[in-house]
Amino acid sequence: MSHQRRNAKRRPRAPVFAALGDETRLSLVAKLCGGQPYSISQLTQGSKLTRQAITKHLRVLECVGIVHSVRTGRESLFEFDRQPIEEIREYLDFVSQQWDQTLSRLKLFVED
Amino acid sequence: MSHQRRNAKRRPRAPVFAALGDETRLSLVAKLCGGQPYSISQLTQGSKLTRQAITKHLRVLECVGIVHSVRTGRESLFEFDRQPIEEIREYLDFVSQQWDQTLSRLKLFVED
DNA sequence: TCTTTAAGCAACCTCCGGGTTGCATATTAT
DNA sequence: ATAATATGCAACCCGGAGGTTGCTTAAAGA
Secondary structure (H helix, E strand, O other), X not given: OOOOOOOOOOOOOHHHHXXXXXXXXXXXXXXXXXXXXXXXXXXXXXXXXXXXXXXXXXXXXXXXXXXXEEEEOOEEEEEEOOHHHHHHHHHHHHHHHHHHHHHHHHHHHHHO | XXXXXXXXXXXXXXXXXXXXXXXXXXXXXXXXXXXXXXXXHHHHOOOOOOHHHHHHHHHHHHHOOOEEEXXXXXXXXXXXXXXHHHHHHHHHXXXXXXXXXXXXXXXXXXXX
């Protein structure tokens, strides 16, 4: 048995990292991971960018599943989704762990 | 006192995420975090890309501190550096934690 | 010494990411 | 009904990312 959930289509990780590789989008994530949903206009407030620019960034985040939008009346509310970030977090755990093992082996070798 | 190490200039996170936002570079990281240093030619082996392309990717990783190179003789060996990845890993921990608190509040609200 | 191998440098191409403006559409408020 | 607000859609611009080719330089091997 794999540790992977059944039927959980393995999302490629690079696009998720890429989606986070932009200051504007990082800010959006920071705001949204607080739990409260925000409309596009609200998210544009305080930014120097256009509403359309913000929209594009939100679509990028949405494409990799970091956020999703719900249309309510004339505004569409965006809210955070944990899963993709959780997945790359686990991947970084794995990388760090690999490196840890290397350090352990090195230490053993030196002490021995 | 901050939890930040003294004189540790706060590296912006977005560029580190961006550096990982590419399949080729993720592969390089995967290979290098195993602990063994590799030369450019070695890292090019098995890739469909040119040596120069791989070199460029390595420079990108080097710029954000994920790897560093040591020239030995006629070849330059690249090895993994843990710190930047560790930093963004902690940031993702923070994001997840924020979200956890939201869920907790929500649960309390529903149960109450 | 001569040849092979590893890498650096530079020019070039193509395509997409990030941003803008302009206009259309739908919903809410007056 | 009309005005104001929130968003969607499309065209467009520009710079840089990712990739290539061609040539040069430096080490190592024969």
